[in-house]
Amino acid sequence: MKRVFGDRKTIIILLAPTLIIYVLLKIVPVMWSLGLSFFEGNTLSGFSFVGFANFGKFFTDPIAIQSLWVSIIFAILATGGQIILGYLLALLYVFVLRKGSAFVRTAVFFPMVLPTVAVALLFRNLVSVGQNQGPINDIINFFGGKSVEFLASNVGTMTVALLMTYWSSMGFYAVLLYTGLLDIPEEVIESARLDGANGVKLIRHIIVPLSLPILISSIIFSFNSTLKVFDSLLALNNGGPGTSTTPLTLYMYQTAFNYSDYGYASTIALMLTILCLLFTLAIFRSSSRKAES
Amino acid sequence: MTTSKTIPETGFAARRATASAVRSRRAGRILRRIPVWILIAVLLIVVLYPQFWMVMGSFKTQTEFLSNPTWSLPQYWDFNNYIQALTTGNVAVNYRNSILVTVPSVMLILILGVAAGYALEVMVWRGRNPVLLLILGGIMVPGQMILVPLFTFYFKIGITDSLWPMIITYTVDGLPLTTFLMAAYFRSVPREVFEAATMDGSGPLRSFFNIGIPLMRNAILTVALVEFFSIWNDLLVALTFTTDPSLATIQVGLLSLNDQYGSTQYGPLFAAVSINIVALLIVFIFLNKRIMSGLAAGSLKG
Secondary structure (H helix, E strand, O other): OOOHOOHHHHHHHHHHHEEEEEEEHHHHHHHHHEEEEEEEEOOOOOOEOOOOOOHHHHEEEEEEEEEEHHHHHHHHHHHHHHHHHHHHHHHHHHHHHHHHHHHHHHHHHHHHOOHHHHHHHHHHHHHHOHOOOOHHHHHOOOHOOOOOHHHHOOOHHHHHHHHHHHHHHEEEEEEHHHHHOOOOOHHHHHHHOOOOOHHHHHHHHHHHHHHHHHHHHHHHHHHHHHOOOOOOHHHHHHHOOOOOOOOOOHHHHHHHHOOOOOOHHHHHHHHHHHHHHHHHHHHHHHHHHHHHH | OOHHHHOOOHHHHHHHHHHHHHHHHHEEEEEEHHHHHHHHHHHHHHHHHHHHHHHHHHHOOOOHHHHOOOOOOOOOOOHHHHHHHOOOOOHHHHHHHHHHHHHHHHHHHHHHHHHHHHHOOOOOOOHHHHHHHHHHHHHOOHHHHHHHHHHHHHHHHHOOOHHHHHHHHHHHHHHHHHHHHHHHHHOOHHHHHHHHHHOOOOHHHHHOOOHHHHHHHOOOHHHHHHHHHHHHOHHHHHHHHHOOOOOOOOOHHHHHHHHOOOOOHHHHHHHHHHHHHHHHHHHHHHHHHHHHHHHHHHHHHH
């Protein structure tokens, strides 16, 4: 039996294409990109070795530092919001709506499958001002407020970007956490309730600790995707006003393909990769420490 | 908290309650249910109304946009905006490109990923765990890391004026997760299934085609949906390799449509976004259970 499933020829036929593509088009480019971060220039003008100069440039480049902060702040606020909203929705599905939650669950999930570009254009128009004022400013006017030009400021743009992120992904995180909550045995909750735990107490001491593993993986997943935010900020306001809401990903893209500085762009991409790894490690460590105590 | 209020009491007190107490309790429960209903209504309005508003807007004329309140419904069911978006706005070409890129990419990812998953999980050989870890590492690396080298590579071999750069890049990006998910799905199949086939004289390659693939039909559809949505909705790769407007996918097309019409022509823009909403809604109505569980599995295992 071992010999049959250890058949070399079969393994090579099935695995070789994937492995060759993966090594040639993923691992080699990653190494190439690592190497490029020590060079300056592009394919047409030629490259010159600059050592660690690109890294020095990164930490003294005000736009780079600004976009680093845009990415980090966006990731923290987006993750915080979508996990909290998702968790509240999941609690609503499991404990309030119970068997009848299927329709709400499905409807709230749907925006997740819409392209971010389409959602960004939708939100641009929802918050628009002027001749063709959108519903959001109509509501503000109705309550006696003045129309707000959200996309004219960086705080306004970030707010709209975060709201559209919550709008489109809270249903997804709700389903993710909902499946985790369903795994908690009914008897555990029932016996805690008999012991007098109710409401907030029940959630804090029984339900949150028991759903912690899925909560942690959701947070890690959320950080890894929101640190790479690109489409929403680009489509919403082109990283503006000015460069004030340009995330690291967009700055990298512009450096490479608008300013043709492949070396520096590779450095920015490497910084983004390190950032994702750092956040993942930090969440892992803090969660394992919590599990120990 | 509404959660605690709506949990039915199942203690001893309820059993001892008289008939009238039961009746008032039931009325009380309906009353306590009201905040929940309001909450659900607000939730559904927040989620659904913007989409409804966008689709309604796609039927409005430019004058309706400028002079009628934004809440009003369109006066006629006028498909003019759609015609304009599809013809002058290139949206039809964008859709064709999106299909020409997404379908081959998903097919390639599935063919390669399912085979690799089988080789890594069902086949027994030294070094399969390191290889699986190596592939897993690929999921962690952001796509930005490989864009510049790939762009240079495609430029050197002279394929930048075709859709191939996108197809190749999407395949490379999607392979690690698919291989990993397929390996996990194969792990859940009892080994005896494959061993029994071997007893009957089937070679491992034949077992893959005759048993492995049929057993994985559901898993393959799930992974296909995950990859379909991530490729269809992608902007970064599409934007990088769109060297000519005729190569633009629907996401790149939407982005340039916004620059092109911006604040001058709302109708075609609303129509172009609405086509997206309606098309995906139809897909979602038929496959929502599988899409939801698939996207959830894709994120948790990744």
